[in-house]
Amino acid sequence: xxxxxxxxxxxxxxxxxxxxxxxxASQNIKNHLNWYKQxxxxxxxxVIFDASVLESGVPSRFTGSGSGTRFTFTIxxxxxxxxxxxxxQQYHNLPLTFGGGTRVGIK
Amino acid sequence: xxxxxxxxxxxxxxxASVRVSCEASGYTFVDYYVHWIRQAPGQGLEWMxxxxxxxxxxxxxxxxxxxVTLTRDTAVNTAYMELHSLRFDDTAVYYCARVDGPVTIYxxxxxxxxxxxxxxxxxxxxxxxxS
Numbered sequence: 001x002x003x004x005x006x007x008x009x010x011x012x013x014x015x016x017x018x019x020x021x022x023x024x025a026s027q028n029i030k031n032h033l034n035w036y037k038q039x040x041x042x043x044x045x046x047v048i049f050d051a052s053v054l055e056s057g058v059p060s061r062f063t064g065s066g067s068g069t070r071f072t073f074t075i076x077x078x079x080x081x082x083x084x085x086x087x088x089q090q091y092h093n094l095p096l097t098f099g100g101g102t103r104v105g106i107k
Numbered sequence: 108x109x110x111x112x113x114x115x116x117x118x119x120x121x122x123a124s125v126r127v128s129c130e131a132s133g134y135t136f137v138d139y140y141v142h143w144i145r146q147a148p149g150q151g152l153e154w155m156x157x158x159x160x161x162x163x164x165x166x167x168x169x170x171x172x173x174x175v176t177l178t179r180d181t182a183v184n185t186a187y188m189e190l191h192s193l194r195f196d197d198t199a200v201y202y203c204a205r206v207d208g209p210v211t212i213y214x215x216x217x218x219x220x221x222x223x224x225x226x227x228x229x230x231x232x233x234x235x236x237x238s
Contacts (some may be wrong), residue, residue, distance in 0.1 A: 034224040043202055043231050049224035089224040093214045095168040096154040
């Protein structure tokens with residue numbers, strides 16, 4: 001199985017700050033990576049697919065980059081509505097696997 | 108509006124089976140794979156398997172192989188996940204989600220313009236295993 005190591009597990013930042021989450025794959029997964037946002041009690045929703053493509057309707061302050069084994073997810077100018085847990089997910093091979101999640105909070 | 112509507116919460120005893128349904132609307136049901144993912148309380152996301160509604164074909168995560176069954180009824184645009192021999196640690200929220208492109212044990216099958224993210228999710232179904 002492809003292991004997805006996500007860091008940090010949690011972070012807090014001020015409104016307006018830039019936050020970055022990283023996801024490391026245990027093997028080369030090319031750009032076969034998605035990012036999801038999950039609010040408490042809700043289903044996840046896709047934010048970025050194919051490592052860097054912004055889902056329709058998602059604000060441009062969300063960006064994704066990387067390929068191979070190392071990926072980053074960035075929120076610029078953090079807003080209160082960005083409070084959530086974010087997960088990476090690889091689709092390079094079965095079984096599909098997710099990172100452990102990063103809980104983003106506001107200071 | 109594209110929706111996946113799941114069945115309501117359920118409580119089961121250890122050793123029993125549970126079936127969760129996922130009714131699709133707003134799109135052509137057979138054109139997208141249906142994946143099942145679960146989330147134990149306070150934990151991350153765990154992929155269980157996928158169903159091809161067109162063919163009925165399935166692929167299960169090794170952890171659940173032999174204990175989960177994915178089926179569908181195309182007449183009512185509904186996918187089903189049945190988990191057998193329930194244990195206390197099967198207590199979780201179970202989600203269905205649709206995916207455009209196929210991922211097989213040989214890797215992602217690249218198709219022109221296909222997407223491989225879970226772009227629509229059901230609302231989740233809480234299953235509690237308790238004696």
